[in-house]
Amino acid sequence: MRELNIPISDETIRELKVGEPVRLNGIMITGRDAAHKWLVETFIKKTREPQGDDLKIYGELKKLMNGAVLYHCGPVVAGLDTKQYRFVAAGPTTSIREEPYQADVLKHFNLKGVIGKGGMGPKTLKGCEETPAVYFHAIGGAASFIAKSVTKVLGVYKLEFGTPEALWVIEVKDFPVVVTMDAHGNSQHALIDSSSKKVLDELLAKPY
Amino acid sequence: MQPDLTENILELIRRTSTSLPADVEDQLHAAIKKETPGSAAHGALETILKNIELARAQSTPICQDTGTPIFYVYYPSGWSTLKLKSQIRSALAQATQKSYMRPNAVDAVYDKNSGNNLGGDDFPSIHFEEVEGDQLTIELMLKGGGCENVGAQYSLPDNRLGAGRDLGGVRKVVLDAVQRAQGQGCAPGILGVAIGGDRGSSYYKSKEVLFEKIGTRNSDPKLAELEERLTSEANTLGIGPMGFGGQTTVIDTKIAGMHRLPASFFVSVSYICWAYRRRKMTVNGTDVQYD
Numbered sequence: 001m002r003e004l005n006i007p008i009s010d011e012t013i014r015e016l017k018v019g020e021p022v023r024l025n026g027i028m029i030t031g032r033d034a035a036h037k038w039l040v041e042t043f044i045k046k047t048r049e050p051q052g053d054d055l056k057i058y059g060e061l062k063k064l065m066n067g068a069v070l071y072h073c074g075p076v077v078a079g080l081d082t083k084q085y086r087f088v089a090a091g092p093t094t095s096i097r098e099e100p101y102q103a104d105v106l107k108h109f110n111l112k113g114v115i116g117k118g119g120m121g122p123k124t125l126k127g128c129e130e131t132p133a134v135y136f137h138a139i140g141g142a143a144s145f146i147a148k149s150v151t152k153v154l155g156v157y158k159l160e161f162g163t164p165e166a167l168w169v170i171e172v173k174d175f176p177v178v179v180t181m182d183a184h185g186n187s188q189h190a191l192i193d194s195s196s197k198k199v200l201d202e203l204l205a206k207p208y
Numbered sequence: 209m210q211p212d213l214t215e216n217i218l219e220l221i222r223r224t225s226t227s228l229p230a231d232v233e234d235q236l237h238a239a240i241k242k243e244t245p246g247s248a249a250h251g252a253l254e255t256i257l258k259n260i261e262l263a264r265a266q267s268t269p270i271c272q273d274t275g276t277p278i279f280y281v282y283y284p285s286g287w288s289t290l291k292l293k294s295q296i297r298s299a300l301a302q303a304t305q306k307s308y309m310r311p312n313a314v315d316a317v318y319d320k321n322s323g324n325n326l327g328g329d330d331f332p333s334i335h336f337e338e339v340e341g342d343q344l345t346i347e348l349m350l351k352g353g354g355c356e357n358v359g360a361q362y363s364l365p366d367n368r369l370g371a372g373r374d375l376g377g378v379r380k381v382v383l384d385a386v387q388r389a390q391g392q393g394c395a396p397g398i399l400g401v402a403i404g405g406d407r408g409s410s411y412y413k414s415k416e417v418l419f420e421k422i423g424t425r426n427s428d429p430k431l432a433e434l435e436e437r438l439t440s441e442a443n444t445l446g447i448g449p450m451g452f453g454g455q456t457t458v459i460d461t462k463i464a465g466m467h468r469l470p471a472s473f474f475v476s477v478s479y480i481c482w483a484y485r486r487r488k489m490t491v492n493g494t495d496v497q498y499d
Contacts, residue, residue: 019248034319076272076310088307089263089272094354094392118354118392118451139252140354140394140450141483143272145259162321163311164272176255178248178452188248192453193390196445200387203441204369208376 003174007067008112013132016179018186022136024175027154028069028115029061032093034165035158036101044104057157064169065109069136072098072116074164076143077153085153087170089143092117095135103127119180119189128183135181137188149175210287216489216496217299217346218306223498224348224487225274225308227264231422232398232459232484236260239396239449239456249454256449256482267308271394271483273352274309277325277332278415282345289336296346300325300332343492347419350485355393356478359414360385361407364473373473375434378403378463379441385477386442386458391451394481396459398422399438402476404466414478417462419486426463435461449482 004012006026016022031039041048043058050058075090095102095116102114102124113133114120117140128134138146152171159166180188236256243250263270279296283289301324303309313327314320325332339345362381364373369384371377382401389395402413425432438461448454459482468474488499 021251074272074310076269076274076307078307089269091272093273094357096392117394118390137450139255141271141481142255142259143270144263144266144268145255147268162314178251189390189451192447192451196387196447199445200383203383204380208379
């Protein structure tokens with residue numbers, strides 16, 4: 001099985017094909033609904049003024065995300081009182097909610113991939129071709145198992161978004177994923193959607 | 209005087225979040241046998257089964273989305289529901305502190321997470337019903353957001369699907385809901401279907417029916433037949449575990465029939481993910497049992 005160390009090069013990303021299982025190593029960052037909205041409104045579309053230490057965080061995020069991977073995850077975290085953070089459960093969340101934002105975030109931060117579940121739509125697929133980047137699918141619900149591959153929590157941004165919505169910087173080892181959208185316009189999700197739609201149409205035509 | 213059940217409810221929450229019920233796990237073991245070794249679907253189920261074992265052994269959440277806690281309390285005459293409610297809330301806050309639960313209550317207007325899973329009067333969701341006899345029963349379901357988001361409600365007739373106001377129409381809209389869900393509700397899932405009611409009661413019923421064990425059939429033979437037919441037809445869609453493609457998309461279907469207004473014909477579909485966390489606790493005097 002292929003192992004990839006973060007940061008990942010464009011060349012390596014272009015080699016990845018739909019269906020390929022991969023193990024990821026290195027530093028990645030979590031971000032989901034609140035994070036995507038905040039990033040796009042404040043730094044990409046600039047419809048909202050930066051507040052507090054937003055600009056300082058932005059500078060650090062640009063470095064952290066360059067060539068790295070963003071994980072759609074709202075973890076269960078122990079040690080919130082002592083700040084000795086530890087991921088207890090950390091599976092992927094449903095990615096499609098970030099469809100309006102993802103392509104812009106990929107390009108702006110030069111991310112090489114996002115990890116989530118359920119796949120994403122045509123806008124993100126196009127973003128993957130242009131960046132280039134891929135969509136890595138983690139196993140939804142396998143939270144205790146995946147948390148084992150998070151070896152260290154290095155820090156957290158925007159904890160005021162709440163534990164699930166904060167941006168957690170983590171170090172991972174042997175993080176298990178499958179490529180389901182590649183940098184060449186292929187999506188396993190689009191294929192399954194279309195083949196299952198054909199079967200549905202046949203079923204709907206059958207009498208009760 | 210009624211006992212303080214806070215500690216017991218905390219244990220109920222811990223078990224629910226960290227230990228998948230046997231009937232659900234058995235179905236996942238059966239599902240992996242139907243997939244080709246080496247396929248993405250097989251790999252997904254392998255990981256799922258390892259995760260179930262690990263979560264139970266470590267007493268950590270099966271899924272990080274510990275969901276909406278939905279409690280159904282069946283209490284004997286004389287018990288104070290006010291006290292029970294306060295004990296449930298206190299146990300839930302403790303369970304969150306102990307990382308059995310993720311803080312999941314977010315104020316939708318001010319976008320603020322309460323941090324302890326308590327939010328106004330509506331979070332957690334608690335339903336009380338007085339019952340005959342001396343036994344108190346508390347049932348708990350933890351329903352994650354991914355699968356909740358793919359739930360659907362249809363108002364028949366549905367012209368787009370050619371679904372009329374009969375069981376044939378119900379079949380069509382339920383299959384449509386499964387196709388639209390794809391892998392986003394963490395397939396393979398279980399379908400709770402309510403036919404009739406108003407918009408609110410219908411959705412509640414579609415969740416309540418999920419408390420039945422896997423494989424139990426509706427006592428009405430017409431609905432029992434539709435339950436089986438929907439499960440097997442949904443599995444021909446080929447969506448498979450995680451939507452990777454594969455043999456098992458739906459593990460089981462549960463249907464409840466309700467009364468409706470002459471003008472309304474709602475069909476509500478609650479989809480629950482493979483990580484179907486539901487547990488029960490019964491109290492008889494000083495004896496407390498967990499199922």
